[in-house]
Amino acid sequence: MTDQVIIFDTTLRDGEQALAASLTVKEKLQIALSLERLGVDVMELGFPISSPGDFESVQTIAKQLTTSIPCALSRALEKDIDAAGQALKVAERFRIHTFISTSTIHVESKLRRGFDDVLAMGVKAIQHAKKYTDDVEFSCEDAGRTPIDNLCRMVEAAIDAGATTVNIPDTVGYTLPSEFGGIIATLFNRVPNIDKAVISVHCHDDLGLSVANSIAAVQHGARQIECTINGIGERAGNCSLEEVAMILDTRKDITGLHTNIRPTEIHRTSQLVSQLCNMPIQPNKAIVGGNAFSHSSGIHQDGVLKAKNTYEIITPESIGLTQNNLNLTSRSGRHVIKHRMEELGYDENSYDLDELYADFLKLADKKGQVFDYDLEALVFFNNIHEESEHFTLDYLSVQSGSGVLATATVKLKIGEQEEKVEAATGNGPIDAVYQCLNRISGYDITIDDYKTSSKGEGKDALGKADIVAKYNGRKFHGIGLATDVVESAALALVHVMNHIHRAQAVAQKKQARLNIEDQV
Numbered sequence: 001m002t003d004q005v006i007i008f009d010t011t012l013r014d015g016e017q018a019l020a021a022s023l024t025v026k027e028k029l030q031i032a033l034s035l036e037r038l039g040v041d042v043m044e045l046g047f048p049i050s051s052p053g054d055f056e057s058v059q060t061i062a063k064q065l066t067t068s069i070p071c072a073l074s075r076a077l078e079k080d081i082d083a084a085g086q087a088l089k090v091a092e093r094f095r096i097h098t099f100i101s102t103s104t105i106h107v108e109s110k111l112r113r114g115f116d117d118v119l120a121m122g123v124k125a126i127q128h129a130k131k132y133t134d135d136v137e138f139s140c141e142d143a144g145r146t147p148i149d150n151l152c153r154m155v156e157a158a159i160d161a162g163a164t165t166v167n168i169p170d171t172v173g174y175t176l177p178s179e180f181g182g183i184i185a186t187l188f189n190r191v192p193n194i195d196k197a198v199i200s201v202h203c204h205d206d207l208g209l210s211v212a213n214s215i216a217a218v219q220h221g222a223r224q225i226e227c228t229i230n231g232i233g234e235r236a237g238n239c240s241l242e243e244v245a246m247i248l249d250t251r252k253d254i255t256g257l258h259t260n261i262r263p264t265e266i267h268r269t270s271q272l273v274s275q276l277c278n279m280p281i282q283p284n285k286a287i288v289g290g291n292a293f294s295h296s297s298g299i300h301q302d303g304v305l306k307a308k309n310t311y312e313i314i315t316p317e318s319i320g321l322t323q324n325n326l327n328l329t330s331r332s333g334r335h336v337i338k339h340r341m342e343e344l345g346y347d348e349n350s351y352d353l354d355e356l357y358a359d360f361l362k363l364a365d366k367k368g369q370v371f372d373y374d375l376e377a378l379v380f381f382n383n384i385h386e387e388s389e390h391f392t393l394d395y396l397s398v399q400s401g402s403g404v405l406a407t408a409t410v411k412l413k414i415g416e417q418e419e420k421v422e423a424a425t426g427n428g429p430i431d432a433v434y435q436c437l438n439r440i441s442g443y444d445i446t447i448d449d450y451k452t453s454s455k456g457e458g459k460d461a462l463g464k465a466d467i468v469a470k471y472n473g474r475k476f477h478g479i480g481l482a483t484d485v486v487e488s489a490a491l492a493l494v495h496v497m498n499h500i501h502r503a504q505a506v507a508q509k510k511q512a513r514l515n516i517e518d519q520v
């Protein structure tokens, strides 16, 4: 049996299911390219039957992956499998992932069928998916609570039907590591054709055991772990990619296993996912938390000064956290920016140096010194904002204070030619700005959630606004970053307006396609 564990990332599918607002295609692509650099073997990009937007993003990203294998999810239904196959067929090779529940509670209460019926649906789904690709994964949803005899029958039938990977999910995060390891060991003992497929695991974190269960599983023969960056996912989340990768790397003496993950890409990818998904990382989170490499108490600090490994079992550098001593100011040139970006792990082709440099100079003029997190923010956010933006904030002025009615004046550029100015009053400066923006766009946007935080420390910090906004019943996430908090709030709403504009364009394109199909 191989000693390589396949890393199957589902940040863009199971991870995205947990977000307050779905990601745009551009944001998903940015995450996908980052995951590819990280070294994930298989990438689950979405669930194409679920919406035209999901279909489009699976298709767009599948086209652009070169080393990771693109994959899409489908229920055990022909229409779902066809949507997955149609979205993925742009790629040279791809995987279709189909699933059906096998636990008694799911079979009887959710699917309202008998187990034999469900087994037949699973087999039929695999055979249908095989028409599109040889690489078919089948999941027994809620395997953790499935009677073991039924699970063995299902796994054997799935492999006979042609599944090349069979996934054993602990969908509700119910099992204990010894129990879950035991399930995998039993499958290896009892399923006669088990050597014909890769056994995978997909663990949820409802009891905080998803990583422990996944590690127990690979110690009993599983060779694929399904996981997400920062452990994001349904409810309490999924097994965290960075944790399993670093466990297998750090404790290969015990497990004898390895992955293709490049640990030095972990920090950068984790930050990107946290930022774009609007999911902050708890400071004490293993591997990627802000405190994961800080030493606070005297005895520990003394130890670390004498020998780092007294209290560090992995180094910050190993996950890509670097120290830097070059000051970036408005007197810095393109060479040092390019050099710093290389140190931060950004290939020259992944951003536009001239554009980044222009943004950097504007920021350096306002702030004096520009830090790593500023540079990354410029890449993350400005890249997002700049792609064919329909609305651009051109001018903003606010007046407010205690006992003064807040007033704002806002000018927006719209498309290539148009400009619009509006003035309004509000309950506060941000409300006044939002009134202006709603009037200019004509969109009636309501704000569901507004969070402000600082990127960086002290007087050098940038204000970041994260909003979740609702328009026509759909939620959109907007991010704005500026030295001024009112400006960052304005940029966040402009970001949302651009999402809405793009979503309308996708809907119109789809309608036009349907009209043509009707005429044919």
Ligand SMILES: CC(=O)SCCNC(=O)CCNC(=O)[C@H](O)C(C)(C)COP(=O)(O)OP(=O)(O)OC[C@H]1O[C@@H](n2cnc3c(N)ncnc32)[C@H](O)[C@@H]1OP(=O)(O)O
Pocket (backbone or CB within 6 Å): 014, 017, 047, 049, 050, 051, 074, 075, 076, 077, 099, 100, 101, 110, 111, 141, 171, 234
């Ligand atoms: C464990 C997981 O993470 S599973 C993945 C979860 N992800 C999602 O649900 C993605 C987002 N979902 C969606 O967009 C929608 O739910 C859709 C498009 C998939 C389906 O929408 P609808 O057709 O309106 O169905 P709805 O979601 O209300 O109900 C699910 C139906 O699928 C059935 N179903 C659930 N899982 C499966 C399966 N694996 N195979 C076949 N049928 C299934 C349910 O029994 C139910 O059928 P019913 O209508 O006959 O009772």
Ligand SMILES: CC(C)C(=O)C(=O)O
Pocket (backbone or CB within 6 Å): 014, 073, 099, 139, 140, 141, 142, 167, 169, 170, 171, 172, 202, 204
């Ligand atoms: C679709 C399956 C693999 C899933 O997400 C789960 O069971 O948690």
Ligand SMILES: [Mg+2]
Pocket (backbone or CB within 6 Å): 014, 169, 171, 202, 204, 234
């Ligand atoms: Mg799941």
